[in-house]
Amino acid sequence: MKKYILLREEEIDRMSEDEQIEYYGRDILDSLNFQSSDENVQHGTVSVKEHSLDVARASIRISRFFHMRKKRRELIRGALLHDFFLYDWHIPAEEGEERKLHGFYHPGVALRNARKEFKLSALEQDIIKKHMWPLTVIPPRYKESWVVTAADKYCSLRETLHLRKGRFEEKIKEIKEHGEGKKKP
Ligand SMILES: [Fe+2]
Numbered sequence: 416m417k418k419y420i421l422l423r424e425e426e427i428d429r430m431s432e433d434e435q436i437e438y439y440g441r442d443i444l445d446s447l448n449f450q451s452s453d454e455n456v457q458h459g460t461v462s463v464k465e466h467s468l469d470v471a472r473a474s475i476r477i478s479r480f481f482h483m484r485k486k487r488r489e490l491i492r493g494a495l496l497h498d499f500f501l502y503d504w505h506i507p508a509e510e511g512e513e514r515k516l517h518g519f520y521h522p523g524v525a526l527r528n529a530r531k532e533f534k535l536s537a538l539e540q541d542i543i544k545k546h547m548w549p550l551t552v553i554p555p556r557y558k559e560s561w562v563v564t565a566a567d568k569y570c571s572l573r574e575t576l577h578l579r580k581g582r583f584e585e586k587i588k589e590i591k592e593h594g595e596g597k598k599k600p
């Protein structure tokens with residue numbers, strides 16, 4: 416039995432990153448809330464959905480490098496849900512909403528939303544709750560949480576520097592060309 420489990424993990428490890436995401440996160444990918452995060456900008460021209468998938472892919476690559484196969488399911492699901500806050504943080508919030516200090520508050524919002532829709536393990540919750548460390552003062556508890564924290568920072572930096580172009584590329588280019596204060600040709 417043990418051998419079978421190990422073999423399965425090895426087989427899964429050999430799958431492509433997207434196949435692993437599909438294998439372990441199909442229900443998350445199918446979630447209407449997750450799909451709706453494709454309408455919200457994360458950094459640069461990348462949507463929150465694109466960002467979450469990128470973070471899951473990068474987390475798989477890092478865990479492969481360190482031969483971490485055991486908790487792959489939780490790693491992927493935590494990465495997919497780490498930014499499940501479900502709003503566009505660039506749009507000013509209504510009074511009383513927690514959007515102002517987005518960096519501090521969104522892990523808690525994401526965790527609340529994810530809990531409503533999915534059954535989460537302690538590890539998955541830790542990934543979501545701590546991914547903004549050191550902003551969230553308490554450090555990640557599990558090595559998989561450290562992996563997602565690192566993957567998130569790597570992906571966010573690439574997005575902010577526009578090294579990763581996302582689905583809003585054309586739209587943002589258009590706004591810049593014909594934006595406010597400029598007359599359309
Ligand atoms: Fe985040």
Ligand SMILES: [Fe+2]
Pocket residue numbers: 466470497498567
């Ligand atoms: Fe993120």
